[in-house]
Amino acid sequence: MSFTSDVKRQICQESVDRAQGRAQLCALLQMRASLLMNNQGMSLTIGTENAAIAKHIFQLMKTLYEVEPQISVIKKMQLRKNNVYQIRVYTKAAMILEDLDILTDTGLHYKPSSAMIRSEKRARAYLQGCFLAGGSINDPKTTNYHMEMTVPYEDLAKSIQKLMVRFYLPAKIIKRKNNYVVYIKAGDKIADFLRLCNASQALFQFEDSRIQRDFYNQITRLDNCELANEMKSMKAAQKQLKYIQVLEENIQKVKISEKLQHVIDMRKKFPEASLNELCEECYKEYGDIITKSGMKHRLHKIKELAEPFMEEENA
Template identity: 65%
Template sequence: MSFTSDVKGEICLDALDIYEAKAQLCALMQVKATLHMNWQGMYVAFQMENAGIIKHIYGLVKRLYHVEGRLSVLKKMQLKKNNIYRLQIYEKASEILDDLMILNETGLHSAPPYKWTRSEKNARAYLQGCFLASGSINSPKTTNYHCEITTSNEQLAAGIQKVMERFFLPARLIERKNVYVVYIKAGDKIADFLRLCNASNALFAFEDNRIQRDFYNQLTRLDNCEVANEMKTFKAAKEQIECIRILEENAAKLTIPEKITRVMEVRKRHPEASVNELCDEVYKEFGETISKSGMKHRLSKIRTLAAPWRTMDEKKD
């Protein structure tokens, strides 16, 4: 099973009161249901590959309106050839749509009904229904965090986005292949969404993988930083040793202060040492205490003294 299926399975097990159940069913119908007319009259149909969600919708309709829906199974003949589960609701279809505030005298309502999103608990159940209908979340083991809900209606998508923003979920809205996608990319906000949906087990799995991945990423960054610092130190030390060689070759033409000479001796004996380590070596060999900034100043002085001869060498080359 996919991570999305695990999340949806948990949402289906969440205990709902009658108003939360209606809010969730309203979202499921607005996002996923289709409205039909035939010789028998009006009916509502759901069609999904997830048998658990179809069973959940069947249970909600039976619990709330004491209606038995018609269940059927279709077989895909292309690609994965998965089963498609269909639920058709003929009895009381108009009454159900009216009670859920989806259909009235003025027609179909595309936006989330205020009645089912006014309170926090109903709004939470409404978002659960939206996710059950057409939501998905990338596995936390993948490289990118992504949670989305899709719908064919732009007004409904904008309404879902606003409901999510009420819970401080910074959702974005885009159009993709003739559908509207409300999505979240931040890992911590996806965790908040799972918490909002009462998908505790999925939340723990998501957070565990997220923490582990972030930890390893941090270790990698630290390792890369350490390698970069070592390379920088090695390059600087190589340049300093070259400057020391030039100064020693031209020692007769120069007057080099004793403090600089000490640093030159220590650097030659410890070509891979860092600035701090050079400070320690100067203290061990000469008993002189020198700060990190002082050591950097002396190393800079070595480069300055050698600069004229380095320039001449470069011109010869």
């Protein structure tokens, strides 16, 4: 089972009261339903490839409106041979749409009414319905953090975005073919969305994967930083050894103090040592207490003494 399917299954398993059920069903119908009108009256059809969602819609219809929806299963014969579950309502279709504020005297409405999402409880339930209808979340173990909901209408997409911002979820919208996609990429905000949906098990799984992933990323960054510092230190040490070689070749022409000679000896003995390590070795060998900045200053002095001889060679 995919991570998205697991989240949707958990949402469907959550018990809801009448207000929450209405909000969820309103979102599901506005996102996925089609309306048919003929001589026999009005009928609603909503399709999904998820069996748990089909069962959830069936139960909501039956519980809220005492109707007996018909369910049919269509087998796809194309690339992905998933079953498509179609739920049809032939009785009370108009009454259901009117109760959900989708059908009013002014016609059909493709976004939720203010009354439908006024309370926090109903607003959360509406977002749950939107995710059931068109949502997906990348598996945090394998890919980048990404949660999205595919929406058929621009006004509905903007309403969902506004509703998510109400819960401090900074969603964005892009157009993809004939649909609109409301999405979030920040891992902590996706976790907040899972919390909003009451998908506790999925939230724990997501947070566990996120913590491990962020930890390994941090370790990698530290390793890269340490490697870069080591490369930088090695490059500097090679230059210092070159300056020392030049001074030793011209030892009769230059006066080297005892303290500088200590540093020269330790650098030759420990060519890959860092500045702090050179300070420790000088103390062990000569009892010479020197700070990192002091070691830096002495190495710079060696460079200054060697450069004139190097310039003569290059002249």
